[in-house]
Amino acid sequence: MTRLRINGEEAEIAAATVAELLAARGIDAKARFLAVALNGAVVRRAEWPSQSLSPGDRIEIVRPLQGG
Amino acid sequence: MTDKLIIAGTTFSSRLIAGTARYPNQQVMLDALAASGTELVTMSIRRISLDAYAESLVDVLGGRYRLLPNTSGCVTARDAIMTAELAREALGTNWVKLELIGDRDLLYPDVEQLVHAADELVRKGFVVLPYCNEDPVACRKLADVGCAAVMPLGSLIGSGMGIANPSAIELICAKSPVPVVLDAGIGTASDAALAMELGCDAVMIDSAIARAHDPRRMAAAMRGAVEAGRLARLAGRIPKQNFAEPSSPQLGLVGS
Numbered sequence: 001m002t003r004l005r006i007n008g009e010e011a012e013i014a015a016a017t018v019a020e021l022l023a024a025r026g027i028d029a030k031a032r033f034l035a036v037a038l039n040g041a042v043v044r045r046a047e048w049p050s051q052s053l054s055p056g057d058r059i060e061i062v063r064p065l066q067g068g
Numbered sequence: 069m070t071d072k073l074i075i076a077g078t079t080f081s082s083r084l085i086a087g088t089a090r091y092p093n094q095q096v097m098l099d100a101l102a103a104s105g106t107e108l109v110t111m112s113i114r115r116i117s118l119d120a121y122a123e124s125l126v127d128v129l130g131g132r133y134r135l136l137p138n139t140s141g142c143v144t145a146r147d148a149i150m151t152a153e154l155a156r157e158a159l160g161t162n163w164v165k166l167e168l169i170g171d172r173d174l175l176y177p178d179v180e181q182l183v184h185a186a187d188e189l190v191r192k193g194f195v196v197l198p199y200c201n202e203d204p205v206a207c208r209k210l211a212d213v214g215c216a217a218v219m220p221l222g223s224l225i226g227s228g229m230g231i232a233n234p235s236a237i238e239l240i241c242a243k244s245p246v247p248v249v250l251d252a253g254i255g256t257a258s259d260a261a262l263a264m265e266l267g268c269d270a271v272m273i274d275s276a277i278a279r280a281h282d283p284r285r286m287a288a289a290m291r292g293a294v295e296a297g298r299l300a301r302l303a304g305r306i307p308k309q310n311f312a313e314p315s316s317p318q319l320g321l322v323g324s
Contacts, residue, residue: 007115027116033126034116035158040146042153060115062154064125066097067112067138068087068225068274 005058019048021059035062071302073270075247076163076195076216078134082107083264084294085136085249086287087274090226094128096283101133104277104287109133110165112140113155126159136197138165143178145185152189164189165219166198175225175252179206183213190214199251202236204243211246218244219272222263223253226275230259234266241267257286257293264297265305 001012004021015021018036022029029048036043037060043051053059073080086106091097101109111125126135137155142148145168152164166186170178177200189196196215200206207218220240223229230253231237241248250263251272263271273290280286 031124033124033158035113035154037150037154040150042150042157044157060150060154062113062158063116064111064135064137064155064158065114066087066089066091066125067110067140068089068272 002053002057003055004053005056007059007061016052017049018043018051018053018059021053022048022061025061027061033063036060037062071298073247075197080107080270082291082294083270083298084260084290085110085251085270085272086277087272088125088129089274090278091283097278098128100277100283100287101129103284103291104273105291107134108136110136110138110272110274113137113151113158134163135159135161136163136165137161138167138199140167141169142167143169143172143181145181145188148181148185149188149192152194153192156194162193163195164197166196177201177221179203179209182206183209186210186215187213197249202233202240204236204240207240207244207248211244215246217247217249217269219249219251221252222250222259225252227253228255228276229253230255231262231266234262237263237268238266241269257289260290260293261297261300264294265301267301270294
């Protein structure tokens with residue numbers, strides 16, 4: 001289990017990579033129009049399976065929403 | 069109609085840019101966007117709800133519009149730059165409407181942070197359209213760092229107050245080397261027409277349409293207003309004068 005900060009909330013997640021994190025959270029990794037940042041840097045979709053996570057990492061998972 | 073809007077080398081027939089927020093529901097939004105004739109719509113980038121993943125706004129829009137993600141809610145250049153990079157990754161577009169707010173009540177731009185963020189985003193290859201204040205100097209600085217357009221506010225976001233400082237907008241339009249898009253505060257059709265008459269190249273409208281009693285009808289009104297204002301601008305208006313000048317001939321008056 002790794003202690004991570006996901007979208008501003010602390011959580012213990014059994015995930016070693018970004019791809020595993022998405023799976024653990026029930027997010028379909030094939031879903032389009034998603035983006036992920038790790039510690040302030042964008043992680044490209046192709047790197048999700050290989051990008052490893054460490055304790056204390058901050059992850060942002062975002063998608064487009066209504067806006068002006 | 070050969071009078072096209074060109075931003076960053078991309079041609080648009082419509083001079084109305086529309087927002088997707090604050091509609092009563094999705095169908096009303098889709099109907100209004102269609103009625104507006106817009107070709108470019110804005111959207112925000114937000115954290116995904118980890119409880120449910122709803123149908124994507126992008127899917128709902130159905131590929132009919134070019135997408136312009138915004139950095140709304142950002143107060144630092146660092147957050148705005150990261151949001152823009154996330155938007156580029158999520159949507160596959162390098163266009164970004166840059167919003168950097170200096171006051172959470174007024175939603176007024178922080179010009180200092182805005183110019184800094186715009187400069188960096190241009191260097192990273194983004195097409196930057198900054199929401200800015202109605203200040204010719206701020207607009208010039210943004211154009212100087214390579215923004216593809218400038219988007220001065222008419223009045224406070226969502227306020228419906230119209231164009232608070234028409235002479236400033238007119239000056240910005242007269243001096244700007246890049247397209248000027250009046251963004252924020254439009255309340256009704258005459259505001260949009262005035263923006264175009266002052267020389268704006270386009271207008272950006274969200275609340276005035278989304279929160280109207282009949283958004284689809286207001287979208288149609290705005291479409292007409294933008295076209296009318298643009299035609300009037302190109303037609304060259306008569307000057308204002310403080311004396312009367314009769315229209316009918318003065319000779320041959322009956323009873324003279």
